[in-house]
Amino acid sequence: MFLGKKTARTALAVFCALAVAGCGFGAQGTKAYAASADDPYNINIGIGGSETEVRFCWQSASSKTGQLQIAKTDDVKSGAFPAGSTKYAALERVTATEGYLDNAVSTNTDHPISSFKAEDGTTALTDEYSNKVTVSLSANTSYTYRVGDGTTWSKDYTFRTGSAADGFTFAAFGDPQIGASKNVPHDTAGWADTLRKVTAKYPSADFLFSMGDQVNDYDHVYQQQTEYKGFFNPIASADYLQTHILAAFTGNHDFQMGKYYSYHYNQPNLSPLGQTVTNNVPDRNGDFWFRYGNTLFMVLEGNNFYGVSAHDQFMSKAISANPGVKWKVTAFHQAPYSEANHDGATSADDDVMFIRQNWTKLMDKYDVDIVLNGHDHYYTRSYQMLAGSPVSTEKTQKVTDPKGTVYFTLDSGSGSKYYTYNTSQDHSFSAFGWQNNVPTYTYAKVTDSAFTLTTYATNSDTPIDTYTISKTQAPASSSKGGSGGTVSNPASGTQPVSTTQPVSTVSNPPTGDDDGNTPVVFIIAAGALLIAACCVAVIVRRKKAGN
């Protein structure tokens, strides 16, 4: 009303925005979009604790409390939001930690963004503010929203809430890791391409699920800022993450700037359990859970790999808060069972091997059906694993009422970086591995009776791999483990051990037909020994002759 679209697009947009600031609520109901320093960015619709909750998060340079205007799309008439559609955000000044040698201002602790330098090394960065709003919505309904600070608004976005009435679907990605190729435009282009293909092929997917390492750099805040913007808005012509619900968590790259990660997502049921600590400041990146229909998703903070008992306690609480779920899915960044595991098993401090040795016992204890991981940018599907061994090494893509847990390591979602097969380690856990240096995504379809995960490369409609777990039985009624008393121990002897299916013959990777057992090498070895004996004999003879 006060501002026409045309005016808003003028170069004086900032001035105009300030001019209407005094109008306050008068601006409600107007559709004004202007390029302003106070523009909200990194807008994302985070997954809620249930399918009818969504959790918004965005950043802005504006220190004013953020607002979300949201209404059913049908109720937004000619760009005007109805009365009562405004929700106020929880506002926080963003802080971060930067490598101390790179920045004299930051002495290894938590600082506002204006404490850090821009790329030129002299200019201070502009302070960032984070806004979070959580709303309850109706299932299976189209909503239109915009966010802003009451003066400067984003454009209007429309998304559809999902429904778990007849099961649900989601698409998962391994590390998009924008910036890993040292070429942010390349990585954002790859990420945009994956999002375009996924949302075109599966427009009704209920949410998107990223396995950590959304960004790459941990040296400079200005660089990670660029990468976050690339992750949330990889392409100007589309608004994938403003119009699709996203679940995402930390990887070993995101978490290294202290609390900075926590300002980018509005996680549901976030627990202080499992979070990491940077220079004595808790990073607020702890474990969190969400329930979608019949499935409980537990996201664990993989960077806190030594906090086994914290994750144990979190899982115990999450499971008792959600009785009767049909499926239990756990997601964390570092993959315990991957063909491209990239922390040498021989090193003294190996997070992957520690997770394999300790966390898998938690999956056994709580009967987790599926574990989703990233980190290795290489697709691996494990056998059903129990007590650290495959339940069976028969290659199959369908199991019914299986024992144990299947572990998926997802390949890169953006193509920013790939790892190769780790040739020097045991991969007898692996049922299927794949690396073609093409971005991939995994589409999951969940019903009460089946959980199917199908993985595609973005350059083909033929699946790379598909795996279905069918359940014919009711969910286990009692939680396993726990020796009673005050101390519960997942390793307390109540866990059934794979007795029917011992680890059988495993040949991975294939070693070919020739076992190398030819007599020739023995002949050569014998010859070498003979030569040695002859040398000795010659010396002895010469000595004797000399005497």
Next chain:
Amino acid sequence: MPHLQIKNLWKAGAALLLLIAYIVLAYGLSRHQAYYNPYRLSGHDTISFETAKVVSVDSENVKHDEKHPELLVGSQNVTITVLTGAYRGKSYRITNNLNYDVNYYLKAGQTAVVSVSATGDGKTVNINVNTPNRTPYLYLMAALFVLLLCLVGGKKGFRSVLAIGFTVTSVIFVFVPLLYRGVPPEAAVLIFSAVTSCVTLLLVGGFEWKSLIAVLGTFGGVLLSAGIELVFTSLTGTSGYTFSDTESLLAISSHSGLRVGGLFFAAVLVASLGAVMDVAISVSSSVNEVYRGNPDAGRKALFASGMNVGRDMLGTMANTLILAFTGSSLVGLIQIYTYNMPYNQVMNSNQIATEIIQALTGSFAVVVTVPTVSFLSAKLLPLLAEKKLRFRRPQ
């Protein structure tokens, strides 16, 4: 001469004290606050690695693996008592899984190292077998070695023990911290080589001219091979960035002074330092013997005697380095053989290329050290020893 022995004991004690003082000082000065400490958990949660005693094996379901019969796979339920740390004295029933990744078959009465993870409220405790308790045997092995070294080597053996103690301390508490704090690896390794060769060679060879010549020769050999290495690392494009686990180094270097690029150079020189010292002291010792036996021997003769001893050593020393390389990369060699890996892939790979550069740089260093030390000995020994010998000759 009992009084001499007492004097020697005093000297030995003083040397030991000095070494201990050095270890304590180096340890104290090398402490640092980690930028990110994975062991400092949030909310008073704790992780520790404690020694535990296996009280009993309550039940087990293990069998020999079909593919690898030496491995037992399955699971054991054991009762353990934690012997150290905050949970000392408490007993737990735990499951010990035996698989391809973790395979430590437990017997009642033995000790093991367990990871003890606890939440801040103490309500959740997870105890898992981490490794067997190996340190008692490692210390036993080290003690036996020291004993044997002293028995066979006598006074020299004892001095070698001191030298080993000095070298190990210098690596862990000085060399590595220097790298962490941002000293260029090239400089750090040269400082380390100079100091280590000085201390080791003077301790082993005694405070004599031949030891000093060996030190000079060692340093000369290291410098020359460093030059050769610089040329070939730049030609082959190998550096600290082509190590197999560079990624973890990159993360560390973001939060510390660590300079990744020069690490490879440093690693290669450290690996060859031992062999170079070995050759240097052998050559200078033998030239010294020849000179003492025949003080009138000309410099040419002395040089030739050094070269003769050196030549004998060259073949075996170069072999030593190649064999050390074989030992350390045996797994890789087996893989190459197994998969019939293509020549072009193997020879140009980071792993093999860096190993070859490492082995050859060491061999280069050994080879150039022989004439260097022979030359230095032949030139310097007569000059330096002149006074002493003149004094001795009338006796």
